[in-house]
Amino acid sequence: MMLDLLVRGGTLPDGRVADIAIQGDRIVEIAPRIEAEAVRVIEAAGDLVSPPFVDPHFHLDATLSYGLPRVNASGTLLEGISLWGELRDLATVEEMVARALAYCDWAASMGLLAIRSHVDTTPDHLNTVAAMLEVREKVKDYIDLQLVAFPQDGLYRAPNGRANLLRALDMGVGVVGGIPHFERTMAAGAESLRDLCEIAAARGLCVDIHCDETDDPMSRHIETLAAETLRLGLGGRVVGSHLTSMHSMDNYYVSKLLPLIAEAGIAAVPNPLINIVLQGRHDSFPKRRGLTRVREMQAAGIAVGWGQDCVLDPWYSLGTADMLDVAFMGMHVAQMTHPEEMARCFTMVTETNAAILGLGDYGLRKGALASLVVLDAATPVDALRLRPARLAVVSKGRVIAESARGDAALALPGRPASVRRRAPRL
């Protein structure tokens, strides 16, 4: 049999060394040694071969717009929302599509092949939605793009917030979003969650809420989201994004809250790059980190995946489309430095995020979609440390991106001629 593609001798994230045989868009075999001819062979001995990176939280309608119409001077969430409120009416559909496609090129080059993006449904023109639906169609052969109807200015606080969210769902946006902490009152925030969960239940959709993205320890909308998830039987289909207020909550309250989130089957998506810069801006010193309680949620049995949230937009002035940067920051801020925790941070931006998004054909196994990344690193932890070159990115059986190794040539007397900064084996 002549295979389309054979990835030879790579190290899988679990430490196995294996060949991966690909035919069409599927993995047809994984074994220690596969004796077959292939149209193309990727030699991966000594390199890490991973399933693709997955970003469960992004804003593709705003990406690559940093500085438009001007930079965020205060660095706060609220100034970012205000700036975006201007930009979304100034930007044309064509401009948003062009920026999003440019970002998707970056993502493809980094092996980031599935993205869930929130789309602002606030403005009556819904140009944001039109643009992102066009992008979803344009990238579908190489990036799996899920869109969330996100009422940025509030489901009830914006004049046509609810009507426009429903219009976006009718246009083909497939996930229900919300922002309860931005509604006018706590009561309105809770009511928005009841409403949004009922809309999702009636339409058979998933829910992904910007939930309690604030330093206010009394912001407890996640409690209502858990109760509504249980009442409507939405377990496994609901994500609480950010959950930063949990950082500042009373420990006794959290001891009741975490089992409730686990019972409801809600997944959590903290966004460490963004929350480490946005949160705590009203503090003097000591200054809160503002990241939610990651290890504690995992210990309670809650699925937690790292999200990227923003790249070069009104909320974040940097960003690379590299989910290893996201995991690297999360690992530091959440102090996940034990070897098992570092390895888990890699799993969070691959397998865990894929499970949270419900990607059924995902993974390095026979029968799964042939999507994978070959990294210039030996292990998941070393990949996290180095954030290395993606030597090859394969999407649905096709090699869509390749990069050179990160070796440096040295000119040092008595030292090697080149250096590859890999960690000595433990």
Ligand SMILES: [Zn+2]
């Ligand atoms: Zn967000």
